[in-house]
Amino acid sequence: MMTLQQDICNDTRKKTPLEGYNFAYLDESTKRMIRRGLLKAVAVPGYQVPFAGREMPMPCGWGTGGIQVTASVIGEEDVLKVIDQGSDDTTNAVSIRRFFAGTTGVETTTHTAEATIIQTRHRIPEHPLNENQILVYQVPLPEPLRWLEPSEKETRTLHALEEYGLMNVKIYEDIMRHGAIAMSFDYPVRVNGRYIMSPSPIPRFDNPKMHQCPALQLFGAGREKRLYAIPPYTDVKSLDFEDYPFEVQRWEEPCALCGARHTYLDEVVLDDTGRRMFVCSDSDACAENRARQGMTEVSHE
Amino acid sequence: MSCPVTHPAHWNNPVRQAQQTFRSLLRALSRPCRPVPLPLPEGTAAPLAPELAAIALTLCDQDTTVWLSPSLNEESVRRWFRFQCGSTMDDDPGRADFAFIADPEDMPPLSVFSQGSAEYPDRSATLCLGGMMFSQPQGSFSCTASGPGIRRSLVFQCNLPERFLLQWEENHQSFPQGVDMFLCGEGMASGLPRSTTLKAQEA
Structure with missing residues (x-):
């Protein structure tokens, strides 16, 4: 048995990728499809682009969306960091880091400042990000309006018409019931003054880090088959009311x-x-x- | 006479070069109006510029419909697209996912291209425009760009015609619908997503 520290040290070296697999596991045609989707996602910040999500060698809920985004973006020169709830050494982070170390041979790291791609489950690193970094989020439920409106056709129309009254009512009801806005994670944001977007289940403590972030932020939802993005230096505002302003924990x-x-x-x-x-x-x-x-x-x- | 059949534009290492080109394009589109160097393919697809060939080899395949501007629309280029990318060629710009345009003179109004729908704005066309010059622009197109991906604002210079500003204004106004562009030339590509605002600079 190796300790986690040994495992991480073993992984960080650049290796020859596994034989018999394409670079980063996905086939080129799938990568092209995801790449076209990512470019559209960047052009319309916060809008959810549908994509043909593939079966990955791990179940949905383990970050298959984030993995497909990372696989389409990553190159031999990249340095990868993977975190799960902020930690580099939990199961999900270790298995995804091993997956990419095996299928791409890229260098991996646990240091935020050294990484060029950071795949994350439910946290934004504390260390400030820079312009050369890409933050890839694993997203379970990309639709912020889903708990309020179960139909995809309806929520798409609501986004198209910029009809976000439902969300305001939800926040108002929270205040009536609990005396404060009670969402502590997956706190909805408005991107560039247009689309309301789920930031994935990051704690609301991390929401302010998305605003005018120098790094490119990409989101992948594997089960729901959606991609979305926030370009660098984009306004991201957490929803609130004037008399009940947004606050972090x-x-x-x-x-x-x-x-x-x-x-x-x-x-x-x-x-x-x-x-x-x-x-x-x-x-x-x-x-x-x-x-x-x-x-x-x-x-x- | 061009003879792309003997030495057609292609990648020597398709997996690696497609990835590098995509990263350049992603960087260009997420940091608009800042030209990014593109890896260029071996061989030629003339009269298609090497930058445009690089984008086609990276993003186009059997799932994409391609429109060619009048001066590119010749059999040798169509054959190159069919063989190297497997794309469907269409003469109707309204049906194209990707449009390849030789130079600014050859470009139809932006409104003839697919704008996407209100529910699915991602189904709009991506325009790849060649013949751009960023360093020593002929003519006097200089504007201030702002929007997502640009910290505050920046000055953007290129050889686009003046009338383009009006067209772009219209394209930007219809956000979230509208087309996105890659302006290519001098071995570089500059992204121009629909979210970017261009304002004429006071002389």
Whole structure:
């Protein structure tokens, strides 16, 4: 058995890709179809482009949409980082990173600043992104209006007519019922003043990072077969009301490992007597913080 | 007489070069009005410019319908498209997914191309226009570009005719419908998605 750290170190080296597979697994005709879709998605920010999603060698719900986007975009010179809930070493992240290391042979990394493509499940890294990076999101439900209107034909018409009253009513009802807007993740945004878009289930803490982001953001939903995009330097506004402005989550305590006060924290239950601690969800940012402070060993005392 | 049959434009390494060209196009379209160098294919598809051939080899296949501008619409080019890309050729610009246009003089009004529908704006045409010059523009087309992908605004210079600004204004106004363009020349491509606003610069 290898430890996770060994596994990540093994993976990072550039390798010869697996024989018998096309580069990045997908066939060229599928890549062309997805590439045409991505270009249209970039031209109409926030609009969901339908595409012919393929069967991937892992089930829907494991990031098949994001994988197909990454496979269509990635090249030999890229450096790939994969995160799952901010962490580089959870099952989903490890298996996707191994998949691309095997089928493309590209270099992989856990450091946000070194990566050129970052595939993410439900987080935006804490480290600011740059102009040469592409952030690929795995999306379970691309349609922000789906819980309010089950019919695809109807939601498409609503988007076409820019008829977003339903969403305003939903936010209003949240305030009436809970006294505040109760959506803590997958908080809908308006892109470039036109389309309402699901940011995928990232915590609303991450929403402000999408606004005027220097990196290109691509979204892939495998089961629902939709692609969408936010070009760099695009206005992304979280929906709210003037008297109930959008706010991000805050924590009373700092990260228990690195002491950071302005990162997104996960609650970790320590035992069955109710002891728990809050730690950074972004494992790379947390490790960097600790290294800067000269802390090496993590004490779970 | 051109003879693309003897040495037709093609990729030596189709997987890698198509990927690199796509990344250049993606970069060009997500950062509009900033020309990006394109990998160019081996061989020739004359009178089709090498930049346009690179886009065709990267994005066109049996699922796409291609329209050629009058000066490109000759049998040698059609044959090249049919053999290298497998695309369907159509003389009706309203039915084309991709339009390849030799130079600005050869370009019909943008409104003749498919604009997509209100529900499916992605079904509009992509126009690939050759013969562009970005460094030393003849004529005096200089404008201020803004919109998604552009931080604040930037000055864009090229050899498009003045009348293009009006057409583009109309195209931009019909957002989310409208066509997207790749302006190609000098081994580079500059993206012009429908979301970009172009304003004439005061002299």
